[in-house]
Amino acid sequence: MNDIIFLVDMQSFYASIEKSANPNLKNQPVVVAGDPERRSGIILAACPLAKKYGVKTAEALWEAQQKCPHLVIVRPRMQLYIDISYQITQILERFTDQVEVFSVDEQFMDLTGCERLFGDMNTIARKVQEEIQEELGVYARVGMGPNKILAKIACDNFAKKNDEGIFYLSQENMKQTMWKLPVGKMFGVGSRMERHFHRMGIQTIGDLANYPVHYLKKRWGINGEVLSNIANGIDYSPVTTHTHNSQKAVGHHMTLPRDYETLEDIKIILLELSEEVAKRARSKNYRGHTVSLGVRGANFDHPTGFHRQIKLTSPTNYGMDLFQAALQLLNKHWDGLPVRSVGVTLSQLQSADVYQLSLFDASVEKDQLSQAMDDIRLKFGQTAIVRASSLRDGGQVFDRSKKIGGHYK
Template identity: 40%
Template sequence: MDNHQYPRHDVLCLDMRSFYASVECIKMGLDPSEALLAVVGDPERQGSIILASTPALKKKHGVSNVLRFFELPEDPEIIIVKARMQDYLDVSLEITKLIHQYAPREAIHVYSVDELWVTVDGMKSLYGSPRQIAELFQKRIMDQFGMKCAIGIGDNKFLAKVVMDIHAKKQADGIAVCRYEDVERLLWPVPVEEIWGIGRRMMNRLNNMGIIRLGDLATHPLRFLKKRFGIMGEQLYWHAKGIDLSPVCGDFTGSSQKSYGHGITLLEDYGEQDIYPCLLDLCEEVCRRARDSSHIGRTVHIGIGYTKETGGGFSRSVSLSSPTNLTMDVYKAAVSLFKRHYDRDRCIRRVYVSLTNLERGGVLQLDFFGQKDRQFRLSRTMDDIRRRHGATALLRASSYERGGITLERSRKVGGHYK
């Protein structure tokens, strides 16, 4: 395959190894590579998820991040730590600032709290080759934060990310390189489920087509992939050949907003009466975000998931007569959908609300008596108070009911306690 027509960059993908666990070890003065430490979302709940574990704990007991707290082996040497998301966000920000000392802000794309891409085009005369720059970043992160970092190097973001996931984490020095010429040798033998962007559901669909490894995907006729998966099939095909035309520098947040959504997995089973305060809190957050961005939406969508014992749920939407970003408008539509489709014999464990079919400008259709205008001005005043004094500075009475979720969520960052 002739790759000369495709852009070539020097892109590094950095991944902080066992990030949450490493941060906790450093806070306690422990060596992240030797300590047996597990970070748990909420140690007071036996069913809480293990968010991270140190390499030593993984090696000794095979602990993975999908286990529950009660599944940890009984070993007195294991240290259990409650997750503190604000600490991890603070360290992540400091790591980004460190990289910014070497690369301009527009060359850095933060992917998650423990991963980022950085494009180092044109930096050879200052800091050396891409590998030398990767080694420099590893040393600086180790010296300043005391944690290890795996780095993938590629011609684009996809190659850098995939070679980091597949090969860099297994290398002694934690660095791996994949250029266009290396794709067939390094990536094609890899099972498709190990490739970034391919989940279990997609894996099953590909396997049913006889596509087991990435090489099978790269050599599969493009027209069949497009017919089966649409635009996603075309993207999978080109990624399998190592081609990724997404921007490596610039504004990575400039894509237009398609919807505003907010959801929660409940800590206990909810019945019908409990769910209404929860729905109202979710609608409040969705509409607040829409108002902040001067968007109004015409379609309200809700998703309900029942408990694991019964399974199932439903996902429904309704279009409004006029677009809105007022909480009570969206809430009334959500309640109507819920009452119409809810199976009253089942308990609820997951709830999701979104506002879609957006329009820009935030201009509401006013009613004859001016109620909409007053509601909008009141909503903006409430938003302003919360922005200045915190999310719990002004709450609806329903938020204090059993089903309300705003008070509990205000104590958390990213779904876990600060």
Template identity: 35%
Template structure:
């Protein structure tokens, strides 16, 4: 059986490079793509190499970035433009394989096992893809080549920019000396736990007692031990693989702290309406609702509650979300809120009922579907709840949409 040949392509400093490509005056100067400080989204989202040389990192607050580099230039993100470049890169990937799995806009895994007889060995394909991205898109990419996804991802992280790195079956000599936090899914908190027990490198993790790791990190401990030992067998999903939506959510950081119930209700209605509208578009009903609360000290927590009947109405989602908030109100003012519809079911499996709650919810759903049609024709703000007029600075926020999505192939691999 042929050994798998997996690539991981990571376009270097993607957002910042696109901005410099579109605006040549930014080239050679320290710059960063950043959120809106007036909306309290003021952090560095991406930076170029000139900014990186000053020690600026992704996630830095803008005031900190400016302290490190007074001359840094900030630009707002343009996600539509980034999506265009991402799709163009996918067109290139698609010429080599139909097994392309996205990992964000700028990263992808490719399984080219079945393509090596056409295009050469993995490194040759990786070099060709890098060359095409550079000459056709004006961007650079680092590509990792290995026999599994985890090591391919690690390879793309090892040399930047514009490099190909191969991790072979002799991975013990090649990567076991590296810090354990270079391994995918070993985040800052996990690495801090490992360091307390002298587990510093990938090799230390691979040689650690597996039962100890399970006690320390739960199932993640078993997973990371397998990764460190090169035992990742997860497949690269096909480009056409059906993607299963598990939850639908929205969140927002507000321009000011929320201190009373009216403020909270406005934000929860915004989030609930957005979630419900997307659920109806995807033909889903939810059985439970989750609310995420973060106060102005950045302490955060989540609470979840079950609905009496499955629903796709903003009213049902709001009522449950507000009840969860009220029962778990933080002592400090609220900085951000999130609402998520969980335990989704598709509409054809929803059981019909003549119970009073079900009839009431169906009438509300019919009303909100009518709202959808009005907003689609005349704009979102053509019809609003009266409470939204009490503070237009809050009611005109644009929440961040979130889907928890798994490819069908991933779900099958977990069974």
């Protein structure tokens, strides 16, 4: 017997939430968009009415307004969206305890063996849709399959496009359906990969499925075989609930409100990010051994930037250590061109309970200092104590403390 896996996807999630929160918006074209002043002014979600005017996700706000002048623009409320996503997780857990959250608006369910409880899979899918619609006013689409990849493709390419919002993709029907799709529509194939495939004469997913796997492996290694498996509807990964428990890295990334051109300005941001990363590592009781820095240039047409990492002599969760390492990377690799976004990541994590003391490094002092700062922040708020450099106009801490994922809470 086959497993039954669902991928439940919310239609224009943020926009739907805003529409059900405010009934006045019901028959109006609504988009959720960031602040245009701060360059996060892109469309995060557009409701189906807005999409009819040709408004697309991720385009600039002004572009959307040109297409649809009476567009209703709503500011994002990230915390609300996370809370609703969590409510949906709880609704799905009424059907099965095997629920894996894949993103804020997509969740996997494993319903193998649940038919006797709730009926066949189409019945369950409709019930899932009904309960989410009734309780939260969001329309959910359900992709079904014998494994996660077929459920995902069923949802992205078929359930989203048909009237009932439900589609079952199996090893049997995938040759008549999925294989006919252009290869660029496949999960895991971006525009660059698509170009490579076109050059190799692969146009559809079916072409890729029948392409000898050893050529793909030779050219792209593991990833080549993964893509071949996907095209053949093969996926052995389980639906796991504890997928978010283990952490490999702590990172922070920021798109700057304007292009930063001087080393002075970039250093301010670098220190803020380092402090932030260190703070989060400490709160999770981690130390990390490797620091990586990513910088992206401001000019989209001539993409510049780098992503490099450096291994520290000893694991740390102290902000200044991260900053020193990141600065070293910046000095070495930065080409001096204006910078649009910066990210600092601490990886190779280990528990902070046990660590090797360093002879030449006052680690006890650093620990006490960090501890004191964390305590102050815990009691008086995240911006109660900040580096003096953050008070200069390049500083972003105060703005960031009001945001989740770069958008207002």
